[in-house]
Amino acid sequence: MQQLAETTMAGQDTLLDIQNLTLSLRDQSGWVEVLNNVSLSVKPKEILGVVGESGCGKSMTALSILRLLPPRDSRLGGKILFGGQNLAACSESQMNRIRGRHISMIFQEPMSALDPVFTVGYQIEETLQRHFKLSRREASERAIAALNSVGIASPRHVATLYPMNLSGGMRQRVMIAMALVCEPRLLIADEPTTALDVTIQAQIMDLLLGLADRTGTAIMFITHNLGLVAQSCHRMVTMYAGQVVEGGPVRDVIAGPRHPYTAGLLHSIPDSNRARGTLPSIAGRVPSLRHMPKGCRFGPRCSYSMQPCELPQSIENEGVEDVDRREVRCNRWEELALRGVGA
């Protein structure tokens, strides 16, 4: 696994490159497609925001990367390239060496991600001993150092506590300590602050970004909070109904969204600077997986929908590679010239 980290370091400009990822899941009534041709990439040290309503496939993308889906009832298509290795084709034992070491994940609800019957110190040690040759004592020292690095005042004491003894904010700090203890190349943070109060959210975001910067970890930051994306991410992608519908540098997307869905999300947030009155909203809801509209999946909810929208929409790319590259899945984006927020 050491080689993997090195090849990643050795000047490759993408850390994670997802190409045409398709995911189908099976339930009682058969197979259903959850992700459709999802392509996105994360560069080393980059913070990528992934936004969209519930049920758009954000978390499913994350679970696919870590292969945390039930193997019998899920089918992956396309490629998930991580440091040159295709995770979609990795064996379970190969994945076990990657999970927690090179890619780790923070979940929305820390209580359900921590084991209630072990102390938090033990749970961090377990992660360390799984990936490194360390004695109990060494592992325990590193676990305490990790708790200290996430701003826990008395790490030696907290290491002996069980998750139930901690507040929500403290649990999320423990999760971050555990996720970053092996200094992974990529951290997937799935709604890490949604269950927290705003003042605690600000603390946790500050901590997360500071630590990731220090360890050189890239973050794939999944959230429905566009404010957090604007504040902390370099690039963003918008997902809708299992597809990527827009992507680009955060500032450009917010100042001039190209997909009506991104624009709708931006404008439906109450803004204290704007006069009180009717908030623009997006009518309807995310379509059910079994009844996807033909053509543009956002069509039935889109206020700009017209005849050509019944054709399947493809991703259009524009801009030079990397820095200012933008993509949009809307045939009419040029004529629409949607309004953004700010300058």
Place this chain on the structure above:
Amino acid sequence: MSLSAPSEQSALDVDDLHVTFGNPRRGSLIRAVDGVSFSVRRGEIFGVIGESGSGKSTLGRCLVGLLSPSGGGVLHDGIDPFKFSRSELNRHRRKYQIVSQDPNAAFDPRMTILQSICEPLNIAGEGTKAERREKAFAMLDRVSLSAEMANRYPHEISGGQKQRANIARALMLDPNVIVCDEVVAALDVSIQADMLNLFARLQEQFGLTYVFISHDLRVVSHISDRVAVMYFGKIVEVGPAHAVIETPLHPYTEALRSAEPEIDPTAADARQRIILQGEIPSAIAPPSGCRFHTRCPRVRDICRTQEPPQRELLPGRHVACHFAEEMLGEKERRSLGLAERNAAHQGAAAQGAEMM
């Protein structure tokens, strides 16, 4: 302490309200609401902002008579509901409804939406069965739910639709006041916007009075006329929504505003970020003096010992902070005749900064 004298215009008058839980002899007394006073005019939307543990939901439950106060009182249109007998209170309470956060927990999974919505009328014994149904369909229409939703079960509809049905049910007994406790917190932004529009529309149509409780500054400031900011069982600031958000007088309000992620990049650059240290303190052992002093970036010695009284610093704007004057802009200071003391204040502020 009363923020404005009870008048005929007030739908709710809250005077020095205390709600406590637990047993003082066992040392487990929790003062969830600790001396709160305000009044809400008829037809007003009064916002309450606070983090979890600030006592805002306890306050909401007490306002509609679901909890009894341990001290002080609540007047509904000048009437004290807690003097009533049990059955009188139940009758009176029909006009004071509460809509709570989680629509999934608000419906009986074995009843159709229509049955659930008719339930308040069944209990009140109002109208014939046909009239109840007719009213239920009318209310579903008011909250923009189609009639075909009526015969569905809760698990068959989305969270947003359930929250609409929840509101329809609260409206069935023609209430005067509705306490909305985190009604949009569980919803996606696009649906949240729809719901806020619905609340505003219903308020106009029915002449309702709302107490709108939320942790979300944007939501509260968007919909409310006036807002109160709660911290640890006390109101630290009250005033017109726009003024409180734009020019906060209490350091906690300022910190809340700054913690709210800013979307507009230019506005974000212009803003100074304050990240509060620590968490809300233990409810059993509240801090001495000002309860916010353990996290306050502007804390001085006096804050640790003396509790700041609530005072009306600017017309209609009440604040409980020893140093609220420092938060004022130049214009407001001059209007209060504070210009001369300006230098002295700046000196004090510098001293405070050193102490940090």
